[in-house]
Amino acid sequence: MSANRPGPPQAADEEIAPVSRPVKVVFYGLLITTFMAMMDQAIVATAGPTIAGNLGGLDLYAWVFVAYMLSFSIVMPVYGKMGDLFGRKPVFTFSIVTFLLGSAACGLAQSMGQLIVFRVVQGIGGGGLAVLAMAIIGELLEPRQRARYQGLFTGVFTVASVAGPVVGGLVTEAFGWRWVFFINLPVGVVALSMVVTRLRLPRREGDRPTIDVPGILLLGAALTCLVLLTTWGGARYDWTSPQILGLGAGALASVVAWLLVEARVGEPIIPLRLFGDSTFTISNVVALLSSLALFGAINFLPLFLQLVSGVTVAYSAILMIPALLGMMVASLVAGQVIFKTGRYKWFPVASMGCGTVALLLLSTLTADLNVWVIGAYLVLLGVAAGLSQQTVTVAAQNTAPPRDFGVVTSTVSLSRNVGALFGNAVFGAILAARLTVELPKHLPDGELGLSGADIANLSPDDLDKLPHSVFDGLAEAYSASLTTVFLYSVPVMVVGFAVSLLMKNLPLQKRGGFGHGARGGGGRPPAMAAEKGQG
Numbered sequence: 001m002s003a004n005r006p007g008p009p010q011a012a013d014e015e016i017a018p019v020s021r022p023v024k025v026v027f028y029g030l031l032i033t034t035f036m037a038m039m040d041q042a043i044v045a046t047a048g049p050t051i052a053g054n055l056g057g058l059d060l061y062a063w064v065f066v067a068y069m070l071s072f073s074i075v076m077p078v079y080g081k082m083g084d085l086f087g088r089k090p091v092f093t094f095s096i097v098t099f100l101l102g103s104a105a106c107g108l109a110q111s112m113g114q115l116i117v118f119r120v121v122q123g124i125g126g127g128g129l130a131v132l133a134m135a136i137i138g139e140l141l142e143p144r145q146r147a148r149y150q151g152l153f154t155g156v157f158t159v160a161s162v163a164g165p166v167v168g169g170l171v172t173e174a175f176g177w178r179w180v181f182f183i184n185l186p187v188g189v190v191a192l193s194m195v196v197t198r199l200r201l202p203r204r205e206g207d208r209p210t211i212d213v214p215g216i217l218l219l220g221a222a223l224t225c226l227v228l229l230t231t232w233g234g235a236r237y238d239w240t241s242p243q244i245l246g247l248g249a250g251a252l253a254s255v256v257a258w259l260l261v262e263a264r265v266g267e268p269i270i271p272l273r274l275f276g277d278s279t280f281t282i283s284n285v286v287a288l289l290s291s292l293a294l295f296g297a298i299n300f301l302p303l304f305l306q307l308v309s310g311v312t313v314a315y316s317a318i319l320m321i322p323a324l325l326g327m328m329v330a331s332l333v334a335g336q337v338i339f340k341t342g343r344y345k346w347f348p349v350a351s352m353g354c355g356t357v358a359l360l361l362l363s364t365l366t367a368d369l370n371v372w373v374i375g376a377y378l379v380l381l382g383v384a385a386g387l388s389q390q391t392v393t394v395a396a397q398n399t400a401p402p403r404d405f406g407v408v409t410s411t412v413s414l415s416r417n418v419g420a421l422f423g424n425a426v427f428g429a430i431l432a433a434r435l436t437v438e439l440p441k442h443l444p445d446g447e448l449g450l451s452g453a454d455i456a457n458l459s460p461d462d463l464d465k466l467p468h469s470v471f472d473g474l475a476e477a478y479s480a481s482l483t484t485v486f487l488y489s490v491p492v493m494v495v496g497f498a499v500s501l502l503m504k505n506l507p508l509q510k511r512g513g514f515g516h517g518a519r520g521g522g523g524r525p526p527a528m529a530a531e532k533g534q535g
Contacts, residue, residue: 022198022200023140023141023198025194025198026136026140026194026195026198026199027137027140027149028194029190029191029192029194029195029198029199030133030136030137030191030195031133031152031153031156032187032188032190032191032194033096033099033129033133033188033191033192033195034129034130034133034153034156034157035156035159035160036099036126036129036184036187036188036191037072037099037125037126037127037129037130038130038156038157038160038164039160039164039167040068040103040122040126040164040184041065041068041069041072041126041160041164043164043165043167043168043180044064044065044068044168044180047168047169047171047172047177047180048061048064050172050176050177051064051115051177052112054177055109055110055111055112055115056111056112057111057112057113060112060113060116061112062231063116063119064112064115064116064119066227066228066231067116067117067119067120067123068119068120068122068123068126069123069227070120070123070223070224070227070228071119071120071121071122071123071124071126071127072123072124072126072127072130073127073223073227073414073417073418073421074127074219074220074223074224075123075124075127075128076127076128076130076131076410076413076414076417077219077269077270077407077410077411077414078127078216078269079091079095079127079128079131079132079406079410080131080132080135080406080407080408080409080410080411080413081212081267081269081270081406081407081410082211082406083131083132083135083405083406084403084404084405084406084407085209085211085267086209087201088132088135088136088139088201088406089136089195089196089199089201091128091132092128092129092132092133092136092195092199093192093195093196094128095124095125095126095127095128095129095132096125096128096129096188096191096192096195097125097192098121098122098124098125098128099122099124099125099126099128099129099184099188100125100184100185100188100189100192101121101125102118102119102120102121102122102123102124102125102126103122103181103182103184103185103188104181104182104185105118105121105122106118106119106122106181107178107179107180107181107182108178122181130413131406131409131410131413132406133153134150134153134393134409134413135405135406135409135410136199136201137149137150138150138393138397138405138409139201139402139405140201142508143342143394143397143398143508144338144339144342144508145339146394146397146508147334147335147338147339147344147390147391147394147508148335148336148338148339149335150335150390150393150394151331151332151333151334151335151336151390152332152335153390154327154328154331154332154386154389154390155328155331155332157327157389158324158325158327158328159328167180167183168180171183209267210265210266210267211267212261212262212265212267212268212269214261214265215258215261215262215265215268215269215270216269218254218255218257218258218261219254219258219269219270221250221254222250222251222254222255222258223418225247225248225250225251225254226247226251226418226421226422227421228247229244229247229248229251229425230421230422230424230425230428232244232247233425233428233429234425234428234429234432239429239432259272269407270407270411271404271407274400274404274407274408274411277399277400278502278503278504279395279396279398279399279503279504279506280396280399280400280408280411282395282499282500282502282503283348283392283393283395283396283412283503284392284396284411284412284415285415285496285499286348286351286352286388286392286496286499286500286503287388287392287393287412287413287415287416287419288415288416288418288419288422289352289419289492289493289495289496289499290351290352290355290384290385290388290416290419290493290496291415291416291417291418291419291420291423292419292420292422292423292426292492293355293359293423293489293490293492293493293496294355294359294381294384294385294489294493295385295419295420295423296420296422296423296424296426296427296485296489297359297362297381297423297427297485297486297489298320298323298381298385299423299424299427300427300431300482300485300486301320301323301362301378302316302320303478303482304365304478304479304482305319305374307474307475307478308365308366308367308475308478308479308482309367309369309371309374319371319374319375319378320378322375322376322378322379322382323378323379323381323382323385324382325379325382326378326379326380326381326382326383326385326386327382327383327385327386327389328382328386329383329386330382330383330384330385330386330387331386331387331389331390332386334347334386334387334390334391335390338391338394338508342507342508343505343507343508344391344394344395344398344508345395345500345503345504345505345506346505347387347388347391348387348388348391348392348395348500348503349497349500349501349503350387351384351385351386351387351388351391351500352384352388352493352494352496352497352500353384353497354380354383354384354387355381355384355385355493355496356490356493356494356497357380358377358380358381358384359381359486359487359489359490359493360487360490361377361380362377362381362483362486363483363484363486363487363490364483365377365479365482365483365486366479367475367476367479388500392412393409393412393413394508395503396408396409396411396412397409398506398508399506427485427488427489430484430485430488431481431482431485434480434481434484434485435477435478435481438476438477438478438480438481439474439477441477442473442474442476442477443473443474443477
């Protein structure tokens with residue numbers, strides 16, 4: 001039997017061993033660390049003006065976000081592979097310590113340049129927390145329990161997204177902006193102690209593995225070009241500028257060189273053989289396409305609400321809560337159903353179908369549409385995201401050999417991140433292009449004298465200063481342009497729907513978990529029979 005082929009089916013009514021208390025303690029620690037890593041992507045937003053005023057360097061402030069996102073994305077596949085090679089516990093411990101050291105350094109930064117460097121360090125730790133937590137759950141629990149517990153991670157992502165800006169604002173106002181970073185220290189120490197004292201995982205023995213340094217560097221170069229392209233494109237540089245075209249060429253060249261290297265090295269950072277498994281490949285494609293379309297749309301919705309519906313920034317944030325709640329509830333329900341049935345195929349299919357309908361509805365939005373109707377559309381959009389958010393990870397892990405849990409998990413997470421980045425870039429370009437067409441229709445005299453890209457980057461304060469007649473014309477132009485963006489997302493979801501139908505309807509295997517039983521015991525997976533326990 002091949003390593004990637006599932007074992008004997010697990011009957012739907014077969015008794016599933018309860019999860020032991022030590023494993024539950026570890027799980028809570030993993031949730032805490034994941035929450036910290038995800039919240040730090042958003043917590044700095046509301047503290048931004050205070051930080052820029054205190055440290056200066058306002059022109060560098062965007063890099064506080066870019067530095068964290070860039071390092072976070074680059075290290076995800078690296079941590080996945082290192083966990084497979086050296087054992088997940090020591091690698092995870094390293095990521096927690098790195099994150100906490102980066103947080104402390106950020107809080108002590110004396111200049112914007114220092115803060116950016118320390119945010120890189122913090123992102124290096126945060127990327128490991130997000131990836132390895134999911135891989136550890138995959139190694140601790142048998143697949144059906146895994147689906148049940150991994151669904152809770154989407155709840156953590158949702159809460160972190162909502163709580164990040166709120167916590168950042170409250171902490172900054174009460175204690176100062178430095179505590180936005182210092183707050184991670186006591187929470188992180190508690191989580192670290194829970195994981196270090198209770199986590200027991202197998203440790204690989206044998207010859208010291210070779211690290212794929214060229215593969216890491218080339219993949220890092222490709223991701224760096226991609227992040228910079230999506231960050232600068234249409235904002236700092238025009239999409240057809242030499243800088244953006246150069247970044248695109250650099251990303252493409254790096255990917256081609258990376259593929260050539262990965263086909264030849266002994267321990268590639270992402271083994272290309274994994275793509276011979278159709279479930280793994282489909283899971284990554286669905287993760288990429290769903291993030292591209294759904295999260296691309298979610299990122300542009302606040303813009304529609306503020307500029308077209310005329311609500312405040314705070315109110316637009318509140319109106320996004322239905323999408324986040326829909327995502328959380330759908331993920332939890334999917335996890336429970338998969339736990340009971342042992343089947344997962346139809347959740348990605350339902351996700352793509354719901355997403356298609358939601359985006360079609362969003363493409364019909366108008367300025368006078370009732371906010372309750374918009375809220376209903378957003379709930380459906382969130383449900384679509386939640387049904388596939390963790391399900392594709394469970395599916396990919398199900399057919400993967402235990403030795404590849406880390407790299408499988410990190411690759412799906414990377415596909416999701418890359419999809420979100422592409423979504424922002426592609427739909428941002430569509431928005432700017434449509435504004436260039438729509439603005440002359442609604443502002444025929446050219447009162448603003450700005451291009452579509454310039455208009456897309458106006459701040460809410462700038463827009464508030466516009467004459468009423470100009471703002472009304474601008475709102476009409478935005479309405480036509482943003483609904484076009486939503487409509488152009490639909491074909492992406494249709495392709496995702498077609499791809500998800502190709503996923504095999506395999507049962508979750510009864511293999512891979514050893515964190516069950518009253519004493520936390522349980523059998524070791526066959527692939528780990530030659531390994532010894534790690535303290």
